[in-house]
Amino acid sequence: MSxxxxxxxxxxxxxxxxxxTGRIEDLVKWSRSRSSWGATFGLACCAIEMMGTGxxxxxxxRFGMEVFRASPRQADIMIVAGRVSQKMAPxxxxxxxxxxxxKWVISMGVCASSGGMFNNYAIVQGVDQIVPVDVxxxxxxxxxxxxxxxxxxxxxxIEDGExxxxxxxxxxxxxxxxxxxxxxxxxxxxxQGR
Amino acid sequence: MTTIEPRIxxxxxxxGAQELQPRSIVGHKELMRESGAVLRMSEADAAxxxxxxxxxxxxxxxxxxxxxxxxxxxGVLRLMLELxxxxxxxxxxxxxxxxxxxEKTGESLTFMQGGTNVTRMDYLSPLNNELVFSMAxxxxxxxxxxxxxxxxxxxxxxxxxxRMSSHLLFMATNxxxxxxVSMMLYGWREREQVLRFFQKxxxxxxxxNFIRPGxxxxxLPAGWRDxxxxxxxxxxxxxxxxxxxxxxxPIWRERLQGVGVITQDEAVALAATGPILRSTGxxxxxxxxxxxxxxxxxxxxxxxxxxxxxxxxYAIRLQEIRESMHIVRQILDRMPAGNYRIQxxxxxxxxxxxxxESMEAxxxxxxxxxxxxxxxxxEVYVAIESPRGEIGCYIASDGSSTPYRMHVRAPxxxxxxxxPHMMRGGLVADAVAVISSIDPVLGEVDR
Amino acid sequence: MSEDVTTxxxxxxxxxxxxxxxxxxxxxxxARTNHLDVCRALYEDGYQxxxxxxxxxxxxxxxxxxPAGVTAERFEVVVNLLSLQHKRRVRVRTQVAEGETVASxxxxxxxxxxxxREVYDMFGIRFDGHPDLTRILMPEDWEGHPLRKDYAQxxxxxxxxxxxx
Numbered sequence: 001m002s003x004x005x006x007x008x009x010x011x012x013x014x015x016x017x018x019x020x021t022g023r024i025e026d027l028v029k030w031s032r033s034r035s036s037w038g039a040t041f042g043l044a045c046c047a048i049e050m051m052g053t054g055x056x057x058x059x060x061x062r063f064g065m066e067v068f069r070a071s072p073r074q075a076d077i078m079i080v081a082g083r084v085s086q087k088m089a090p091x092x093x094x095x096x097x098x099x100x101x102x103k104w105v106i107s108m109g110v111c112a113s114s115g116g117m118f119n120n121y122a123i124v125q126g127v128d129q130i131v132p133v134d135v136x137x138x139x140x141x142x143x144x145x146x147x148x149x150x151x152x153x154x155x156x157x158i159e160d161g162e163x164x165x166x167x168x169x170x171x172x173x174x175x176x177x178x179x180x181x182x183x184x185x186x187x188x189x190x191x192q193g194r
Numbered sequence: 195m196t197t198i199e200p201r202i203x204x205x206x207x208x209x210g211a212q213e214l215q216p217r218s219i220v221g222h223k224e225l226m227r228e229s230g231a232v233l234r235m236s237e238a239d240a241a242x243x244x245x246x247x248x249x250x251x252x253x254x255x256x257x258x259x260x261x262x263x264x265x266x267x268x269g270v271l272r273l274m275l276e277l278x279x280x281x282x283x284x285x286x287x288x289x290x291x292x293x294x295x296x297e298k299t300g301e302s303l304t305f306m307q308g309g310t311n312v313t314r315m316d317y318l319s320p321l322n323n324e325l326v327f328s329m330a331x332x333x334x335x336x337x338x339x340x341x342x343x344x345x346x347x348x349x350x351x352x353x354x355x356x357r358m359s360s361h362l363l364f365m366a367t368n369x370x371x372x373x374x375v376s377m378m379l380y381g382w383r384e385r386e387q388v389l390r391f392f393q394k395x396x397x398x399x400x401x402x403n404f405i406r407p408g409x410x411x412x413x414l415p416a417g418w419r420d421x422x423x424x425x426x427x428x429x430x431x432x433x434x435x436x437x438x439x440x441x442x443x444p445i446w447r448e449r450l451q452g453v454g455v456i457t458q459d460e461a462v463a464l465a466a467t468g469p470i471l472r473s474t475g476x477x478x479x480x481x482x483x484x485x486x487x488x489x490x491x492x493x494x495x496x497x498x499x500x501x502x503x504x505x506x507x508y509a510i511r512l513q514e515i516r517e518s519m520h521i522v523r524q525i526l527d528r529m530p531a532g533n534y535r536i537q538x539x540x541x542x543x544x545x546x547x548x549x550x551e552s553m554e555a556x557x558x559x560x561x562x563x564x565x566x567x568x569x570x571x572x573e574v575y576v577a578i579e580s581p582r583g584e585i586g587c588y589i590a591s592d593g594s595s596t597p598y599r600m601h602v603r604a605p606x607x608x609x610x611x612x613x614p615h616m617m618r619g620g621l622v623a624d625a626v627a628v629i630s631s632i633d634p635v636l637g638e639v640d641r
Numbered sequence: 642m643s644e645d646v647t648t649x650x651x652x653x654x655x656x657x658x659x660x661x662x663x664x665x666x667x668x669x670x671x672a673r674t675n676h677l678d679v680c681r682a683l684y685e686d687g688y689q690x691x692x693x694x695x696x697x698x699x700x701x702x703x704x705x706x707x708p709a710g711v712t713a714e715r716f717e718v719v720v721n722l723l724s725l726q727h728k729r730r731v732r733v734r735t736q737v738a739e740g741e742t743v744a745s746x747x748x749x750x751x752x753x754x755x756x757x758r759e760v761y762d763m764f765g766i767r768f769d770g771h772p773d774l775t776r777i778l779m780p781e782d783w784e785g786h787p788l789r790k791d792y793a794q795x796x797x798x799x800x801x802x803x804x805x806x
Contacts, residue, residue, distance in 0.1 A: 040263070040265060041263060043269065043270055043291075043292060044269070044292055044294075044314070044637050045317035045400055045401055045637065047269065048317060048318065048363070048400060049399070049400065051378075051382065052382060052385075052386070052389075052399075055378070055379060055382030055383070055385075055386065056382065056383050057382070057383065057386045070263075070264060070265035082292070083292065083294055085291060085292055085293045085294060086293075086779070086780055086783075087290050087291050087293065087779065087780045088262065088270060088291045088292070090207045091207050091263060091291070095263055115797075117299075117310065117311070118295065118296075118299060119794075119796045119797060120295040120298055120794045121295055121298070121787055121792075121793075121794065122293050122294050122298075122787070122795075123294055123295065140401065141399075141400055141401065143399060208781075209780060209781045210781035210782070211775040211781055212775050212776060212777065212781050221772055221773070223747075223772035223773075224773040227751070227754065227772055227773070289777060289778065290778040290779060290780070293779065295794075295795075297763075297788060298787055298788055298794055299794070333664050334664075462689050463689075463750070463751050463752065464752050465690050465692055465750075465752030467692075476725065483725075483728050484728055571706070572663060572664065573663070573697075573719075574663070574664050574666065575666065575693070575721050575732060577692070577730075584692060586692065586693055586721070588693065588719065588721070590697050592702045598697070598702055599697040599698075601693075601695045603692060603693040603695075603721070607755060607756075607759075608752055608755065608756070610755070611751075611752060611754060611755050640778060
């Protein structure tokens with residue numbers, strides 16, 4: 001963009017004009033994706049990795065998400081981190097219902113995505129039975145890199161507007177599945193989405 | 195525009211009789227228990243509590259609900275508190291929000307697979323869970339005396355490093371719960387170092403499934419000594435930082451000293467173990483008193499408190515990190531060479547290379563991983579010292595390759611029963627400090 | 642440690658109940674009627690901490706080996722006690738038939754409050770004298786007792802040959 005080039009060359013004084021134009025929709029989506037706050041829904045082992053993602057080494061503060069709001073009214077993204085038991089399911093739904101639109105759900109870990117290794121009477125086989133999920137992150141638990149990848153996927157979808165368009169049509173989640181990123185490796189990942 | 199059919203999902207979150215009921219309908223014994231009367235109190239103390247039970251003005255008290263989703267990072271614990279103003283009169287923890295049916299699942303997994311299940315109970319010290327399960331299985335198999343030395347010392351190394359990482363996480367969450375938010379960041383910084391070492395050795399940062407019946411899944415990688423030495427150099431100065439940040443600090447002391455007090459008799463009556471029992475002054479540590487692995491061969495101190503309050507528990511855990519590092523240093527010096535698992539063909543799989551060469555090895559590998567090895571009939575209870583207290587594994591076997599009954603005595607399940615006692619008479623703001631000082635892990639509370 | 646099989650036919654009596662030593666661990670077989678007395682006697686012997694209380698459903702394992710004088714029933718309530726002074730453990734196994742109740746140990750082992758509730762929730766064994774015998778792990782309106790052997794694991798069917806059905 002020429003504005004950026006002007007600034008790069010001559011500093012802020014180099015800006016020929018001092019307003020940027022854009023569509024409100026784009027600006028809103030851009031700011032939403034850069035400042036989404038997570039609702040704490042750490043249930044089990046995945047919660048520990050989620051805390052690790054907020055910790056200094058992996059640091060999701062650089063993506064605008066270091067603030068995990070305990071009150072669902074103040075949160076945008078609900079990261080369901082851990083296995084959802086039968087007793088917890090109505091609580092999960094109640095917290096989800098209290099969140100204000102627009103809201104998104106990341107299902108973190110295999111237990112939240114599909115019941116994981118616990119295919120039994122006690123665990124809900126996938127949190128998408130209760131709330132509409134936008135991004136599924138695999139792993140048991142997913143490494144912080146996988147979670148960051150899931151969050152960034154979601155942010156990209158928010159910024160593109162894909163997610164809002166889909167939600168308006170069917171009321172369902174985005175149903176995007178991503179591949180797990182092993183720790184310590186940087187491997188390009190192919191996204192499968194609609 | 196299509197109309198969206200609302201999905202009606204019933205969100206009833208009431209748990210009926212499990213919740214804290216109004217005074218008028220609670221039985222006398224349960225009322226005493228919720229008020230924190232441990233039934234071996236003296237007559238005078240019990241009488242002093244009794245007048246609270248007959249408070250006629252029920253409008254003065256308020257029953258509030260904390261959880262199961264709340265910002266304290268201890269997982270899905272739900273607490274119902276009866277308050278008079280800011281004072282806690284009764285407390286009832288309601289658990290089960292993370293019940294995973296692990297004991298039922300354990301009955302359908304072979305003994306080799308059992309580690310994957312058990313390791314997710316106490317997810318902050320997974321290697322200890324695997325260790326106790328493996329030790330119980332080995333006792334039933336009759337091979338517990340034949341585990342090679344190197345395997346035993348490796349198990350000790352991993353168990354102590356796990357204790358360190360669990361206590362570092364306690365420091366982090368304890369700090370954050372009390373408002374020292376930067377402690378969360380510092381604690382995780384150290385924990386990451388330990389987790390990176392675990393990833394190098396076991397392949398995973400958490401839930402490793404590395405300690406298996408017969409030994410371990412693999413040998414230590416080359417260069418492990420340097421990594422452990424690096425850990426042992428980096429962590430002590432950081433612990434000094436925590437001392438400066440927290441231990442001597444007046445606000446920290448005010449918030450923790452005298453909060454959540456429990457006496458020796460009460461702790462024993464409530465079967466509290468680990469730092470809670472040691473904070474009352476009883477020097478009970480299974481590593482010293484009923485040694486397992488080679489803990490009778492290494493030197494370390496058992497850290498004991500005096501007052502039985504939350505400050506003592508914090509200080510005990512901080513010092514236990516240092517004691518664990520002392521043990522790790524001794525293990526570094528004395529780690530023997532040898533096998534990392536018992537060379538019993540029926541129990542441990544053959545090395546991968548042998549499978550190509552020997553038909554017998556191939557068959558053993560196949561049998562161990564598909565059917566599983568059969569364990570003779572019997573029942574056994576083995577207990578070790580986890581960072582939270584005594585973790586025990588009770589296995590009843592019927593001679594087949596899956597446990598007939600697999601029960602884990604989780605320390606946090608029993609420690610949570612101390613909550614009504616510790617909270618009674620305190621302020622609501624201290625409730626968070628008390629929960630944090632018990633350091634419960636809901637995965638093992640609910641299993 | 643090998644099992645001491647000789648105690649099976651001529652068991653040593655501990656507080657009037659047959660006992661055996663397996664894997665170096667002392668096991669006392671109490672009857673349902675004297676479960677409370679045996680545990681109280683052991684408490685007075687110095688086993689001050691009740692470390693664990695659980696149960697086993699032997700519905701499909703009726704032919705297990707028990708010492709002489711012990712009749713096998715469907716359920717076994719297993720209590721693990723610990724003596725801090727003597728650094729010893731003892732295990733009490735009590736046979737309980739379907740529908741029978743057992744005395745609660747709450748009065749002198751307050752730690753058993755949650756443990757007995759868990760046994761009630763998972764097996765359906767009721768404890769007399771327990772202050773608040775409600776479910777603890779399952780939701781309040783759950784039907785059935787999950788750890789019983791006639792309660793299915795509740796799997797959803799998956800397309801995988803190795804999965805237990």
